[in-house]
Amino acid sequence: MSQARRFRWAATLAVLAGAGAMASAQAADHDRAMASLTESLACTQGVGVEYDMVYDQQIGGFAVAGVALDSECSGVDAVVTVLDTSGEALAVQAVELARGASVSFADSGPLDARLVGQVTVVAVS
Numbered sequence: 001m002s003q004a005r006r007f008r009w010a011a012t013l014a015v016l017a018g019a020g021a022m023a024s025a026q027a028a029d030h031d032r033a034m035a036s037l038t039e040s041l042a043c044t045q046g047v048g049v050e051y052d053m054v055y056d057q058q059i060g061g062f063a064v065a066g067v068a069l070d071s072e073c074s075g076v077d078a079v080v081t082v083l084d085t086s087g088e089a090l091a092v093q094a095v096e097l098a099r100g101a102s103v104s105f106a107d108s109g110p111l112d113a114r115l116v117g118q119v120t121v122v123a124v125s
Contacts (some may be wrong), residue, residue: 041056047071047078047097047121056110063110067119071097077125097123 043121048070057124067080082090082105091108095101105111 006020031113041105049119049121051113051116051119052102052104053113056112057110059110062113064105064113064116066104066106067100069095069097069101069103069121070099070102072099074098076123078121081120082111083117084115087117092117094124097121 050065050068050070051064052068053062054065055061064082067082069080073099077094078097079092079094080103081092084090090111091105093103093105095103
């Protein structure tokens with residue numbers, strides 16, 4: 001085998017080894033990301049939500065002033081979204097999950113309780 005041919009084989013094998021190393025690094029990053037995502041999802045699936053209701057003269061009925069969250073997880077950043085019955089967002093607020101955490105929707109104005117369809121809690125960290 002000529003020296004040029006051996007050099008081509010060596011270069012090809014080096015490129016393949018580099019590609020294998022990159023694939024291994026990507027797989028390790030993927031595994032770490034999946035573990036973090038799984039933990040965050042587990043935290044948000046177990047969050048209890050209790051509405052803070054107040055009577056509002058403006059709307060002539062009860063309004064959702066905020067929500068109290070009951071979570072076993074601490075330190076997980078999440079976004080709380082109040083959706084109407086058609087799935088449109090009425091209010092969005094960031095929160096750090098913890099037992100007794102709460103979210104106020106005072107900046108959003110009164111959220112007519114008759115329009116609220118559901119509250120979602122999604123981890124972002």
